[in-house]
Amino acid sequence: MDSIEIVLSMLLAVVASGYLVRALPLSLPLPLVQIALGAIIAGISSHGVRLEPEFFFLLFLPPLLFLDGWRIPKDGLFRDKAIIIELALALVLFTVVGMGLLIHWLIPSMPLPVAFALAAIISPTDPVAVSSIAARAPIPARMMHILEGESLLNDATGLVCFRFAVAAALTGSFSLASASVTFLWLAAAGMVTGALVTFAISSAQRWLARHVGEESGSSILVNLLTPFGAYLVAEELHASGILAAVAAGITMSYVEIGGRALAATRLQRAAVWDTMQFSLNGIMFVLLGEQLPSILRDAADTVEQSGHVNPWWLAAYALVLTGGLVLLRLVWVWASLRMTMYLAGRRGETVIKPPRRLVLAMSVAGVRGAITLAGVSTLPLLLPDGTPFPARDLAIFLAASVILLSLILASVALPRLLRGMDFPEESAETREEDLARRDAALAAVAAVERAQLGLTHQAEEADLYANAASRVIALYQRRLDRAGEAGGAQQMRQADEAEKALRVAGLLAERQAIFNLARLGRISDQTSRKLVREIDLQEARYR
Template sequence: MHTIFLVLLVVAAVVAANAVYARFNAVPVAFLQIAAGLLLALTPLYRDFELEPEVFLLAIISVLMFNDGQNTSIRKLTRQLGTTLSLAVVLAIITILVVGTVTHFLIPQFSLALALALGAIITPTDAVAVSSITTNMAVPEKVMETLENESLFNDASGIVAFNLAIAAVITGKFSVTAGVQNFLYVFIGGIILGLILGYLIVRVRIALINRRVDTPSVIVPYTLLTPFAVYLIAEAFGVSGILAVVATGLIHGIQQGRLRLTTSRLQIVMSTTWSIVASILNGIVFVLLGVSLPSVIIHLQQRDTGSVLILVGLGVLLYAVMTFVRFLWCRMDMAKVAAENRQEQTKNSLILALSGVHGTITLAMAFSLPLTLGGHSFTYRNDIIFIASVVILTSLLVPTLILPRILPKQVSQVTEAQLAQAKTAMVDDAIKMIQDRHGTSPNANAVMMILAGQRPVEAAPNKAKLDALFDAAYQIEQKTINEMYQAGTISAQMLNWYLRVARTTNLQNQQSFRQRLSFFIRFIVVSKISLDKAARQRRHEFRLLRRQQQSLARDKMAEIKRRSWTQLKEIEQKPYDAVIAYLIDSYTPENETEISLVRRAYEERHRRLSGTKADQEAQNELLIEAFQQEHNFIQNQAAVKNYNRALSNELYEQISTDQLVYMQSVNAD
């Protein structure tokens, strides 16, 4: 229980750091997460906090690598396969050897195997960390693709090399021939096993979807458990669990495009879930870096007061060596860098070198070092963790300071005006299609009304005008329903029930807490003061009816409620018509935005109250047809070059979101 509490506090620290970053993004989120960890380290709870090393490989690295794999474009990966392998395998191995040699030469106390293990830890790059420090910079697209593909496989290369080096440290023996053979078996075997397992897992997932067992409560947990299962199976076979997880993720990425349109809800839930999981796991590692640093430094100082400065210098030097090797590798064209001339090649090579940011995988491998060797405490474990921490911090700080001087600021490829214009045209096309095919039937009108809600609001609403319209609409409803009661059309119970629904509509759409509170007080206090005899009689009748209902059996109460709800649907039409008529009469060009918002709120409520299950199913089908038409519209516009890729992607994303929201709204009625 104590460990669970500590982990939950770490997650809370991640959330707090992310919340600060959402408002103040001048500092990379990784630094904020490290700072949050340092604050936790000040509390006695985390004085001796440690997680088992295996937890990082299984619970953090495998999940992150699977997510990276399923978000990787196979087309882009195969197009840059040569460059990716050059950076992620060949350059990674060379860097490990160079770093290991330099470390062993400068600190002879580190055996060569231990120095190579350090090299394997600090070699992998982190594309997510790069993105966090280049948020407002225009990184060349080809360079960013190269970094993403590289980080996918050099993590695995580093982990495989790390495992081999640690095995050599533990056994004290290392054979080059045996090491190469083991590397190939672990590397290639992991990929092959991952592809096989990925194919089988995807086949099961498709079978579940085809049999309509595609609810998020089934598919999301099934997918979340996938990296754990694949990792454990691969490790049982003695191959790389991380590479197996990457390969399985790639197979899942291919399968994503085969989902039917009707599974858009599932896709959005899946995407959101994985985005949150990946963000939390990445943040946990950086928070743990902040938590661990003080205790690591204290242990180092207790052993030797000068060791901290020596290790800081070594960490900075190793970062400089790795950056220089990366630059030379790219500049000498050992990895193909997209460039039109030598000057651009030099610039892109420098960007690639500086973007070799080290993050989650590096720190996670450092934490996964064994606590003991040969039954004794691992003497240099804190040293390696500290060096890895220095490399991470340096690799984050240097590009944060230098890249803004090299790269231009990020310029949005799509303006708000372009997006609004394109979305309006897309919605109008879908509405025209529904009207042409299905006429003006009630279901078609309801769907066209829903689609009209997709149109962007042209201008920000005037709060005072909006509140005045909602208050006036409520007064009209109140007047109309009172007239119906005075005419004997409805009962006192239905009068009070409807007014409660109308009051809820008004309160939900007030624009500030002060205005909501003012309206609520006015409604309660003023209405009580102005109650006449008829109103008090209605309240008395309602109380009597409520007491009678409480005395009825449960099934009788359910029947009364069902009938009352049916009656409410029937009487809602007249007040609704009165409100719509008022809004139409009140329309002016100056209040177009406010009128549109109020009308949309009342039309949505009317649709929910007046719809039946059969209507909802029919509307569901029409909505699917309309959303498909919107997809087709974007494809046609992109085909004739009217919309660029960025604009098309923005529209696709908004369609998916709108589909989820509106389909859930229809199904919830």
């Protein structure tokens, strides 16, 4: 019963955080508010939550990574694939080596393999934290796509490095060849497994829908279970379940383009996924906050492990590690940018040098999150000879401190670095939208004309259907006429915005009138719900 109460408390904390972040005078990122609420829960609860890393990875990561892979813009992901791979693979390795040496130099009492294990687990950025911070800062679209792609793929690199560093601490040996082969298997097998699982499940769903029909509830439930299936199958093959979940989401975006799902299914599925994303994201950070008091209680022993007596040394270590991560990331981003510009210049391409503030923003945007805490919690308690694992509590404390400091730094620095910068709308996206609207209008006109012929059964009905078809075709024809004029696309967008505002005003009045009729008992609640749902769907479209 205590476990149920804690879970309900965390869910209530997630709900409260959504209101608090809007009510507080300071512009705090949602994760920090949720961490604070988790710490409050730990303070008033007599039963703490024991973080089981394996359970955490299975319950939270597959659906969140699947959804991020599904919704991330694929054109941006593949356009900037070279940059993303540099950040997700090379930057992580660079950070592991640099931070491992720094940690061992800073804390000589921490063995070198443990220092590298800590460096590995704090190297990857967290996709949930990055998305949460981005919601409060005006990050340009392309930079956000790069950050999302990096955070989706760098977990595997960091966790593989962490696994081998822990193995070296336990056995006293390390093989670079074995580590390289293992990494290649984890990455390749994980990506292939995720794609195959999603493709197989989608094919089975299409076959069932074609032969026995489609039930929205069943289809949505299968969609929710897909990332767990990809993760578990990959783990059984000793591949990366994290990359399998990401690959499953990316594959799902291509399956979705097939357009075979019913419109009602897509609407309901989007609502279910949005609710799950908000809930799991929030619980992750509330759980992180709930773990903080117990981590701080172990700080006294942690100080002795560091070779010092004054507890302020712990704060100094945390600040140095966070600063080291930002500095290494800044060096890598700057060097990578210079190399990219040099190669582009050699190819004769036009090179536009980004502002320095954007480079600094890219450096502080590497936010760490709950994945780091769950990973560092998997450090073993004992060595093979039965002695305690060296500096385990110290590593956990420093990892948790880096998470908090990176969140605070990003939430404070990003809005200030990006304030006042003009990020014009990408012309390619505008052209794609104009092209899609024009082709969609042409297809709609042709479909209405065909449907008119199919609906006309009797001569007296011909004028009725002809008038109805003319009204519908006129709406699309006006869109085509504006698109064909000089500057027509811009005028069309302005006209669409004006039309949206007027339609929303009318829908609000419609809904209020229906509610008034229901309150007066002039229509049933069933009729009211049906009409209000239709209005809600139209309003969601225009908003």
